[in-house]
Amino acid sequence: MLEIRHLKTLHALREADSLVDAADRLHLTQSALSHQFKELEERMGMPLFVRKTKPVRFTSAGLRLLQLADATLPLLRAAERDISRLAGGTAGRLHMAIECHSCFQWLMPTIDQFRDAWPEVELDLASGFSFAPLPALARGDLDLVVTSDPVDLVGITYVPLFTYEAMLAVANQHKLASKAYIVPEDLLTETLITYPVERDRLDIFTRFLEPADVEPAQVRTSELTVMMMQLVASGRGVCGMPHWALHEYSSRGYVKAKRLGEKGLFATLYAGIRADMLDAPYMRDFLLTAKDTSFSTLDGVSAVR
């Protein structure tokens, strides 16, 4: 019924002040516009503009359509631009979300480095999707999700970034500080500090405490890593944390990092992306950069590769 062409014509007509001028702008003949309007006005059942006036005057219907044009044409142009970027492959969009709180730390150097290499790519670290990032990824609202448990989802591929050890931070003078490694039962009498997210997203619960059916004496949450470290250092509790996130504190003797279980608790971080994005050059490069920076960031912190 109504076509984009019509909106473009109306828009041009408003700028041009006459059919002849508008036709020029659109690289069409005046006749074409005349036909177009005649047919459109027939379909709409009413005139869209008054002809004989010098600066053309629109009727209410014409104004309503102009309003529509003003609202939609920019959206259209933006979408077309995005698509041709996608097709070009040299630029595009990279909206990310991270499931793991402590990942900012290593993601930031990656982002900085990537921004230099691909200034054209629109980078964004989304904060609004932290509740359900994977559906947003599938929907197209996000382009990359950093997660430690890859859920099998059609069209989503997971690229392993690196493996790290989850450890327990305890105060230096804590009674657990002298043990070679922590067992689940050690936490029966402890206060466990975690990020404020659901338990099933925390490895220390799903892969350490729950298999042994152990519940800590108390659980409290904190948003910020530094805050958690303060609480730990002052003996107010213990907390599970990626080993590289702890390194900054443990290497300075602020807290002690203890292995969880005899063999340690290891987890792998993955980048989840839509399968077809693997082909985009900037995406390949981002993933390589991410791996690289994680290696160098974690170097000397004995990251498991």
Add this chain to the structure above:
Amino acid sequence: MLEIRHLKTLHALREADSLVDAADRLHLTQSALSHQFKELEERMGMPLFVRKTKPVRFTSAGLRLLQLADATLPLLRAAERDISRLAGGTAGRLHMAIECHSCFQWLMPTIDQFRDAWPEVELDLASGFSFAPLPALARGDLDLVVTSDPVDLVGITYVPLFTYEAMLAVANQHKLASKAYIVPEDLLTETLITYPVERDRLDIFTRFLEPADVEPAQVRTSELTVMMMQLVASGRGVCGMPHWALHEYSSRGYVKAKRLGEKGLFATLYAGIRADMLDAPYMRDFLLTAKDTSFSTLDGVSAVR
């Protein structure tokens, strides 16, 4: 390049889960869709969806276009609906703005009555356009503006609604209360209370004080009519006001209403509308209702007709 048809097809495809189903919904053959997508994907330079999967899966480009479809198709439908309402003539939109503060009082009964008669018409008393309602009217953002000074503007027609007398409200024991009528010089020593708008929109300045080159001792503003009446009654100032707006207070002996100048200061309220809206049945009816209710509201208040 990109056409609405494409967005509709993509949208249908998402709902339908297969080309065959989508074709059915669009009353087209499956072949048509296949051709359509082939050509579109060629133009876009990349695939838009993965075929062989049962619930079809979209690529990033496809998702981007779906996002566009979600944003634009509703706008389009809304516009088409508005247009056909306009064409039908029995329903439509009536977004109003009033330039005159005290007009709410008589506009409300008009609106109430009109709403009963034309429930299909989308009524709105806009507040956001009080700064420059006439351009908004010309642009199509508004459909009717109540004003007391009709500015000549192409495409805008003014329909006179009614004429009223602007009077001066003074306290009962005020020294001016005993005069037969007020002359500009009477205000030299008075505090004048007005609505908080520019002076050139206030008749008492433009048509009474300024021609005589008189400036009141003081000018203060107030948003609310009742507030102004309180100030006047307690002798804190005087204020110009349509005679019918004063009636509620003067008839109860709360304040006194005095004529401005020997012959009185009369003003006419007009409804400004776009010329082509004069044909809309609901608009004609609204204007008649407005005149009618103003007569009855002002009855016994000796409005000048």
Add this chain to the structure above:
DNA sequence: AGGCAAACATGAGACAAACTCAACCTTTTC
């Protein structure tokens, strides 16, 4: 008034776009 120019309308024909039909792959299903 007459005549001229500019703006718009209209009819016919050219051409392209988009659809249908029919035949042909490809994958899934029983």
Add this chain to the structure above:
DNA sequence: GAAAAGGTTGAGTTTGTCTCATGTTTGCCT
């Protein structure tokens, strides 16, 4: 392993949209 279902492809037809040529209206000039 055949049938069914989903999708592709090429040919042909329909539909629609443009241009070209020409007609009509309006405003303007002297």
